Amino acid sequence: MSILVLSGCSDWQSSLHAHGANARAILDLIWSFGAVAAITWLLVMLALTMALFHHRRVQAAPPPLRIDSHQERRFGRAVGSGVASTVLVLAALTITSFFAGKSIASLSGKETLTVRITGHQWWWEIRYPNDDPSRTIVTANEIHLPFGEPVKVELDSTDVIHSFWVPSLAGKRDLIPGRPSELTLVADKPGTYRGQCAEFCGYQHAHMAITVVAENREAFDAWRSRQDAVAVAPAGDEERRGQRAFLSTGCALCHTVRGTAASGTIGPDLTHLASRRALAADTLAMTPGALAAWIADPQSTKPGAKMPRIDLSADDLNAVVTYLGSLE
Numbered sequence: 001m002s003i004l005v006l007s008g009c010s011d012w013q014s015s016l017h018a019h020g021a022n023a024r025a026i027l028d029l030i031w032s033f034g035a036v037a038a039i040t041w042l043l044v045m046l047a048l049t050m051a052l053f054h055h056r057r058v059q060a061a062p063p064p065l066r067i068d069s070h071q072e073r074r075f076g077r078a079v080g081s082g083v084a085s086t087v088l089v090l091a092a093l094t095i096t097s098f099f100a101g102k103s104i105a106s107l108s109g110k111e112t113l114t115v116r117i118t119g120h121q122w123w124w125e126i127r128y129p130n131d132d133p134s135r136t137i138v139t140a141n142e143i144h145l146p147f148g149e150p151v152k153v154e155l156d157s158t159d160v161i162h163s164f165w166v167p168s169l170a171g172k173r174d175l176i177p178g179r180p181s182e183l184t185l186v187a188d189k190p191g192t193y194r195g196q197c198a199e200f201c202g203y204q205h206a207h208m209a210i211t212v213v214a215e216n217r218e219a220f221d222a223w224r225s226r227q228d229a230v231a232v233a234p235a236g237d238e239e240r241r242g243q244r245a246f247l248s249t250g251c252a253l254c255h256t257v258r259g260t261a262a263s264g265t266i267g268p269d270l271t272h273l274a275s276r277r278a279l280a281a282d283t284l285a286m287t288p289g290a291l292a293a294w295i296a297d298p299q300s301t302k303p304g305a306k307m308p309r310i311d312l313s314a315d316d317l318n319a320v321v322t323y324l325g326s327l328e
C-alpha cells in the first residue's frame, strides 16, 4: 500500500511533475483552476462567516407582502455581482483552457517519429511503422523515443476501450476499437516515465502499465537498429532445446519471434524480449526467475490474462527461459 501511495507521488508518473511541453500546459491548467477554486471557496466561506456574525435579529416577522425597496435593491446588486463574477471567472477559465489546448495542438504536425499503439487486454502492442513493412518494429509495453522531439502516437484497440496516460508527459487519450485517435508525446530530458491504462478495461486493468524511455538521438537510433534485426539464432544446446520447445508447444501460435516460424499475433512480439525492462505490462521485472514463473503459470501472476498455462517439463521450461532470455 505504501508503495502504491508513494508511486503516486514519485516524479516518473505524476501530472504534478511535468517533463514535457504538453504535460506542462496541463499542469499550468491544474494550478490555475486549483487557485481559482481555492480563492472562490475562501470568498464564499468569508461571506458565510460575515453573514453569520452580522446577522441582525429580526424582531418581528414583517408582513410577507411588504416590500422594502431599499433592501430589494441591495439584494439585487448582491445577486447581480455574484452572477457577473461567476461569468467572468468561467470565461477566464475557458480562455485559459482554450490556450492550453492550442499549445498542445501546436506540436502536432511537427513530429519526427510515429509510434502506433494498440491496446489489448491487458498489454500494449507498440509498432514503429516503416515504409518497408518488413522493417516495421513490433514490441510491447515499452516505448523508446528521442527526448526533445515531438512523437506522434496513434492509438487504437482491438478489444475494449483502454486509455493511454503517461501523466508526466501528456494528457489522457482513449483507445476506442475502430476509432483511431492521436496524441503527441514530448519529453524534455532523458528519463524513464511510467504510464498506466486509465480506463477500466477488465480484470487485469491495474496490471496494464507502459514505460516510456526517453533517450538521446544516438541511443534511440541504436535501439531502433537493434530492434530492426531478426532474433538472434540459438547459441548453444540449451537455447536450441528452448527454441524447439517454444515452437512445438503452442507458444508460437500466439507469439512472434522474427527469424523463426513463430508468427502468432495474439500475444506480445518476443523477438527482442530480453531487451525490455519488465514482463506482462510492468507486472514482473525482467529476470530469469520471473520469466520462469510467468511461463510456468501466468494465471497466478495475472489471473485472467489471455495467456494459458502450458505444462512444460522442468527441463523444457528452463530451456525456454534460457532461449527467451537470449533474445536481446
Ligand SMILES: [Cu+2]
Binding pocket: 119, 120, 122, 161, 162, 163, 197, 198, 199, 200, 201, 205, 208
Ligand atoms: Cu486497459
